[in-house]
Amino acid sequence: xxxxxxxxxxxxxxxxxxxxxxxxxxPSKLLFPPLCAAxxxxxxxxxxxPHQYRRNNNRYSPQSRPRRNNKQDYRRxxxxxxxxxxxxxxxxxxxADVNLMTLCNEGKIDQVIEYISLGVAADFxxxxxxxxxxxxxxxxxxxxxxxxxxxxxxxxxxxxxNGKLVEMYVKNGSMRSARKVFDKMLERKLELLHLMISGxxxxxxxxxxxxxxEQVRKLRLLEPNVDTFLVxxxxxxxxxxxxxxxxxxxxxxxxxxxxxxxxxxxxxxxVLGKSGHLNEALEFLEDMPIExxxxxxxxxxxxxxxxxxxxxxxxxxxxxVRLDSSRNMTDKTPAPFQKRHSEFNMLEGKDRAxxxxxxxxxxxxxxxxxxxxxxxxxxxxxxxxxxxVLHDIDEAxxxxxxxxxxxxxAIAYGLISTPARTTLRIIKNLRICGDCHNAIKIMSKxxxxxLIVRDNKRFHHFRDGKCSCNDYW
Numbered sequence: 001x002x003x004x005x006x007x008x009x010x011x012x013x014x015x016x017x018x019x020x021x022x023x024x025x026x027p028s029k030l031l032f033p034p035l036c037a038a039x040x041x042x043x044x045x046x047x048x049x050p051h052q053y054r055r056n057n058n059r060y061s062p063q064s065r066p067r068r069n070n071k072q073d074y075r076r077x078x079x080x081x082x083x084x085x086x087x088x089x090x091x092x093x094x095x096a097d098v099n100l101m102t103l104c105n106e107g108k109i110d111q112v113i114e115y116i117s118l119g120v121a122a123d124f125x126x127x128x129x130x131x132x133x134x135x136x137x138x139x140x141x142x143x144x145x146x147x148x149x150x151x152x153x154x155x156x157x158x159x160x161x162n163g164k165l166v167e168m169y170v171k172n173g174s175m176r177s178a179r180k181v182f183d184k185m186l187e188r189k190l191e192l193l194h195l196m197i198s199g200x201x202x203x204x205x206x207x208x209x210x211x212x213x214e215q216v217r218k219l220r221l222l223e224p225n226v227d228t229f230l231v232x233x234x235x236x237x238x239x240x241x242x243x244x245x246x247x248x249x250x251x252x253x254x255x256x257x258x259x260x261x262x263x264x265x266x267x268x269x270x271v272l273g274k275s276g277h278l279n280e281a282l283e284f285l286e287d288m289p290i291e292x293x294x295x296x297x298x299x300x301x302x303x304x305x306x307x308x309x310x311x312x313x314x315x316x317x318x319x320x321v322r323l324d325s326s327r328n329m330t331d332k333t334p335a336p337f338q339k340r341h342s343e344f345n346m347l348e349g350k351d352r353a354x355x356x357x358x359x360x361x362x363x364x365x366x367x368x369x370x371x372x373x374x375x376x377x378x379x380x381x382x383x384x385x386x387x388x389v390l391h392d393i394d395e396a397x398x399x400x401x402x403x404x405x406x407x408x409x410a411i412a413y414g415l416i417s418t419p420a421r422t423t424l425r426i427i428k429n430l431r432i433c434g435d436c437h438n439a440i441k442i443m444s445k446x447x448x449x450x451l452i453v454r455d456n457k458r459f460h461h462f463r464d465g466k467c468s469c470n471d472y473w
Contacts, residue, residue, distance in 0.1 A: 143168050236248065366416065
């Protein structure tokens with residue numbers, strides 16, 4: 001154990017390794033008086049109190065001049081402040097000083113949140129505008145701040161604002177937070193139940209949506225209607241539950257007396273088509289008591305293309321031509337050139353969103369990170385699927401084009417610009433291709449993060465090499 005003398009400096013010096021500041025202790029600042037000092041007696045004048053010693057030529061002698069009364073000098077220059085009776089509290093900023101609604105209309109959302117946190121009272125319109133802003137821009141960080149402020153406000157139990165809060169979380173793909181708000185609501189509307197079940201279906205958790213529906217149905221909290229079974233069938237389709245889809249289709253007719261419409265039959269075809277049961281879907285379509293519409297035949301054609309059933313695609317296309325003769329002319333006549341939408345991805349960060357486009361080169365460090373990650377992906381079993389490259393180029397160029405898709409660049413930049421284990425949220429304006437879907441699954445396993453990709457169809461939650469959509473991208 002090091003002694004005090006072994007420290008650098010003099011014996012009365014203390015050094016701080018963090019701040020590199022030096023403090024010197026004088027005898028007048030010691031906690032205990034020197035042992036040689038005479039005891040202080042208030043009744044005698046021969047001895048002086050030990051704290052009235054001053055240093056003079058490295059020797060200590062009694063102070064000759066009278067001690068200065070610092071307290072009297074301080075009171076002379078600083079007159080006392082008259083205190084009011086009762087506790088003194090800081091008054092919050094009043095609403096008259098700040099117009100929160102004006103700031104909301106100007107788009108200064110951060111200032112509005114800061115003023116509310118400082119004590120400015122916000123009314124119903126302000127919270128409604130804030131939640132609508134978070135829902136529109138899919139901003140999860142700002143939405144959580146607004147949620148905290150709403151809980152501390154008098155509007156915490158407002159039904160409409162809580163419904164907006166659920167909608168905001170559903171649009172952001174945060175179904176766990178949306179469910180917490182939904183369960184605590186004192187009153188629930190049927191439209192909000194539909195929103196929750198649809199949110200579960202879009203995030204690939206159709207089973208969670210069906211559990212919620214069964215809970216509401218058994219407790220008779222809400223009476224299902226025509227739209228309820230449409231979202232229930234979409235939840236069945238998201239998880240490939242064919243038996244449950246037919247069960248709810250029959251339940252709708254027998255228990256609730258709802259006559260199925262074309263949309264309900266289309267929902268059953270969607271359940272069969274996403275599960276790969278194309279022949280059963282065609283048989284169900286032929287047994288429909290109502291005439292199939294153009295949308296029904298186009299849905300079957302899309303499923304035939306997805307699953308590679310060329311014969312069914314040709315057969316269904318012929319039936320569709322009989323129904324719509326203009327389609328035959330459309331197939332033969334070249335369609336006019338349409339302006340292609342530019343593909344871009346947005347990486348949502350803590351305070352901003354970074355945009356990435358596949359046609360514009362971005363940060364060099366993101367490219368370097370993606371190169372190293374591509375080597376790890378190949379070692380993990382990734383094989384590029386060049387079918388998704390429609391350009392007439394050689395195989396090596398196709399693999400290079402796949403590697404630099406915009407969603408991969410956004411993920412690579414997120415990996416080098418955010419702390420480890422942080423969830424990355426990617427917003428994509430087009431549908432993610434099948435090769436990127438397989439690549440991001442492997443990425444999530446390599447980097448050990450949850451990668452959430454929102455394309456124009458659904459949410460994809462990639463975690464530990466799996467996706468919430470069960471590979472129906």
